[in-house]
Amino acid sequence: MTSNRWSDLDRPPLHVTALRKAIVTPDGRWTSLDLVEATGSTNSDLGARAREGAPEGAVLVAEEQTAGRGRLDRQWQAPARSGLFFSVLLRPSAVPAHRWGWLPLLAGVATATAVARTAGVDTGLKWPNDILVTVGGEERKTGGILAERVGDDAVVLGIGLNVTLREDELPVPAAGSLALAGAKVTDRDPLLRAVLRSLADWYGEWLGADGDPAASRLQQAYAAGCTTLGRTVRAVLPGGGEATGRAVAVDDDGRLVVATDAGKRAVAAGDVVHVRPAGE
Structure with a gap:
């Protein structure tokens, strides 16, 4: 972890006071916003x-994650201030748990x-929880989402988004970033505000x-945004x-419906190691 927050002028720190003023409002969804320099x-x-017992609407943002996790305990790591790494606390107790x-x-x-709206790049969704952008004509993962249930009435949603990650910093060749996709905006403050507002809506x-x-x-x-649909997947x-078959739908339970030679099969997100175009 770099001790000087301004050591990389291309990656300035987030402005937490301005973010709180914009996001935490009396009639808004978000009740608190805390920023830490680094956390696991x-x-x-x-x-x-x-x-x-924290209330619904709490937001926790980190400038750096040292032990970020994706689905199936995959690691998510990136240099300090190179992306958005945050979680929100929801308590959707009024909604049936099966939804x-x-x-x-x-x-x-x-x-x-x-x-897409803020950075001016085309985005896609790879089922179930990846955010895709196009870099050099190739789809690459620039974001991921992890939902974890806490107790009987809470869900923590974690979102990681590569913003200014450079080619030589990519953890794997299939990774990307908004900067590599030619984003018009890589300022993390308006990006975070936009995502939180969209999520609240x-x-x-x-x-x-x-x-x-x-x-x-x-x-x-x-x-409409899922690039997996219509493709042959494994x-x-x-x-x-x-x-293995053609991804034809996302059903009412959020499962991917795959048309195989043996018939249609609904695959639950929790049962999947990966979904890729066949032969990849």
Whole structure:
């Protein structure tokens, strides 16, 4: 971790006072916003606060994560101030629990639309929780979402987004960043504000529809932005089995429907190791 917050002038620190003023408002969704220089995982930290009774709407942002996690405990690490690394606490107790599986997909729609509008880059959603951009004609992952249930009434949503990551800093060749995709805006302050506002709007719509993905327009919006649909994919399952076929839909439970030679199969996000174009 770099001790001087201004050591890289291309990566200035976030302005927490201005962010709080813009995001934490009396009639808004977000009730607090805290910024830390570095932590292992914002999801772990906010999850601990949730267990202690923190209210819905708490936002925790880190300038650097040293032990960030994605799905299936995959690591998510990036240089300090090179991206957005944050978590939000939701308590959707009024929504039936069987619909909570839509929350990471909701976060994907909210993040992708906000980034496209603010940064001026085309974004896509790779089912279930990856944000894609195009770098040199190739789709690359620039963001990911991790939803973790805490107790009986809380969900912590973690969002990681590569903003100014350079080619020589990429953890894997399939990774990307907004800068590498030619973003017109890489200032993290307006990007974070845009994502949080979009997330609040979509969450409000979803709550107002009692979590119904169709009535809240979430299911349609996700399908419209999902680059997985229409492709031949290979879903590798934890037990070693796999389903290969054409991804044809996202069903009412947020599962990916794959048309295989043996018929249609719905694959739940929790059962998937990866979903890739066949032969990749």
